[in-house]
Amino acid sequence: MTTATTRLADYRPYPFQIPNIELDVVVEEQHIAISSSMQIEPALTTKVPLVLQGLNLELDSIVINGSSVPTDAYSLSSSELVLHQPPIHPFELKIICRIDPFNNTSLEGLYASESMLTSQCEAEGFRRICFHPDRPDVLSRYRVRIEADRTRYPVLLSNGNLVSKGPLAKDPMRHEAIWDDPYPKPAYLFALVAGALQEVQAHFKTTSGRSVLLRLHVENGDEPYTSHALDSLKKAMTWDEKVYGLEYDLDEYNIVAVRHFNMGAMENKSLNIFNSKLVLADSECATDGELERIESVVAHEYFHNWTGNRITCRDWFQLSLKEGLTVFRDQSFTADLHSKAVKRIEDVSMLRNTQFREDSGPTSHPVKPSEYKAIDNFYTTTIYEKGAELIRMLHTLLGQQRFMAGMALYVQRFDGTAATTEDFIHSIAEGACANGEQLGFDLDQFQRWYHQSGTPQVCVKRHWDSQGGTLTLEVSQFTPPTPGQPSKAPLVIPMALAVIGPNGRIGEEKLVVLDQDTQSVSLRDLPRQAKPPALSIFRRFSAPITLQMDVSVDESLQLLALDDDPVARWEAGQRLWRKILLARARKQADKPLEERLALALNQLITSGGESDPSFLAMLFGMPGLAELEAAQDVADPLMLYQVYQSLKSWLGVKLSDPLQNLLERSRLNWGAQWPAGQGERMLTGLTWSWLAAAGDCEVRKEAVEAVNGPSMSLARAALRALQPVECNERDEALKSFYERWQDRPVILDTWFALEASTPRSDGLEQIKQLLDHPRFDPMAPNAIRAVLGGLASNPPVFHAIDGSGYNFMADQLIAIDQRNPITASRMVKVFSRWQTYAPSRKEAMHRAIDQLASAELSANTREVVTLMQPEH
Structure with a gap:
């Protein structure tokens, strides 16, 4: 399959404006009829064809200004509808088509998720709903009427404010809802949901005194798990008003939880659609980290209301304009609510173990790419997290006051438009210098960060x-x-x-x-x-x-003890951990250094060297495997995995008494309600992990008991502590977890991931059985990522020297690609670092890549596989 390349240099404004769209959506039993009425205004004085995108649409009719368009006046292909000579004056274009969401497995456009219909239009999903330019620089006001069976689809949602709803006079068994969004938006922000959903309400009063209705829609029985997400939304609304002066602009705000969803969440104007995993939570069924993650993602999607929706992207090359900026905003939100130090360390660790890895591999790309084949492949840590780092550098260079002056100018100048990264950068600089100050750096040179790939x-x-x-x-x-x-x-x-x-x-x-x-x-x-x-x-x-x-051990230990910047202090510890782990991986263990670090850790525990338990847990955390692989001349993931376990075991023995004392102190706050007690629960998990690896039978027994306890944080910490240890307690704990949560798919995905990532001699057979498990949902991206992601994070199985893990992964991804190219193309990147391994492992992984390359693949997955091939 040959896919055309889209290039930034070829961008041209769309030759038509579409200020208003009316959609009439009629849901029938086997299909949906879509009638779109677009007010179209030519932007040029000369006649040019009107090109509309459309995928898997059954065209019924085309009407211009009330008159049918003859078939010789347009051409229709599998992906485009072209009107050859549209009027050169404003006109109304009405197109009626049919779609089949019930057999749409791509999870793009409009599709069925269990008993509901839902949509996902970013980046190019709207073309699966109706014929449209489907590009972000075409902004329209939408008015949407939805009609459906009252029993099967009692809830009908779309963007904006609800105008009216009620039964149809001609058929009382059916009903309609009419929604109006007064703000112009691109098609990728359109959303529609229909289904049997339960609603939980709250209210928020804005700074100007308006009351906003907050509604969270979930499947029956999930209502008790919504309060955390609603509280998070109110916190985000309050923070954005206080910090950025940005107030919500509509009468209501809706969130829908969906099981089958490719992304974490989607910021559709006023109708956010969330992966259920990022909505349904309390301390019994979600960990502390998941509660914070939900709070962050809810905030992220809300913050998009201004940085993404009110100001959107001119084209998809500007994707980081909205995503990098909004990640920076949600990171700042979490830091303000919790610990700035811990949040920054978590973000740096994530960057090093994911984005740096991407930056140094075959799929490396700039924050602002110059071309792409499939835009869905650019929803990456480079666009999001590295993009956020670029914003953070501007904040560092300018300071809070000057940066916020630039943000205010950006919002004022580009509200209601489709902007570029250059628009943003120049607004920040102009606002920062409004009082005559010098910028302090070369703005054009700074913008190289957007165009150059790789980690400096x-x-x-x-x-x-x-x-x-x-x-x-x-x-x-x-x-x-x-x-x-x-x-x-x-x-x-x-x-x-x-x-x-x-x-x-x-x-x-x-x-x-x-x-x-x-x-x-x-x-x-x-x-x-x-x-x-x-x-x-x-x-x-x-x-x-x-x-x-060059940093000596003495200097690192001094910084670990005395540096007043928590991130630099943590980094000093990370240098020591890396040195120790890499030396062990070379089979040249540095015993004197290990003893000195153990002594330093002992002092941190016993002498009050660090009073914040969350930060103490950060200092005790070892670098990620991906980061260590990057530090090896020839990556050896299996050796690194073994080194991790051996070092934890050694530390568990060496520090047994202080770790037991730490565990005793941590127990006092086990039951504290999040966010209180989070640090103690983190330390408990780390202590269990080291002591369990050291053979402490009492700790293993306590971990099994925690799996059935009231805290999901402790239950998951217990499972992670037992996971690498081949013992009866491990099997007992995994069995108990399954039996307790087997009827909760969102939580059961965790069990699938744990089972798939548990090192066993018959690990691959176990994973095959998981894919055949009666509770495994092959249509749910979460379930797929749980099992195959678990396989990828299981070094003894995935990196087996005979290549069986690689071949099995390739087979699975080929099958997944047939029904969900987005999920497949993102997961196929597990092979991207194949050239960093030793020859035998490298050859085995290369054979798996060849296996993928020889298959019939989607454009999304084909692009990634091609980039990984050595001849590329």
């Missing part, structure tokens, strides 16, 4: 003048070649740094702007001493880079 490497060499008390840093930056970009220009990199002495920070923090290939930085008036002071660098992770700098 910053190398720092230090020179110490003990007589003059001057520390000189020779700093260079280099971004490695990535596909299509063999050479890179220097970027604007904010480097926050400070000096740490034996009693803490010396002097003020300094922000240095790196903008040359090489440059020198001097820190003067430092204490005159024989050895240079410790350097705290890239504090708060002030730029998404990798740092190359």
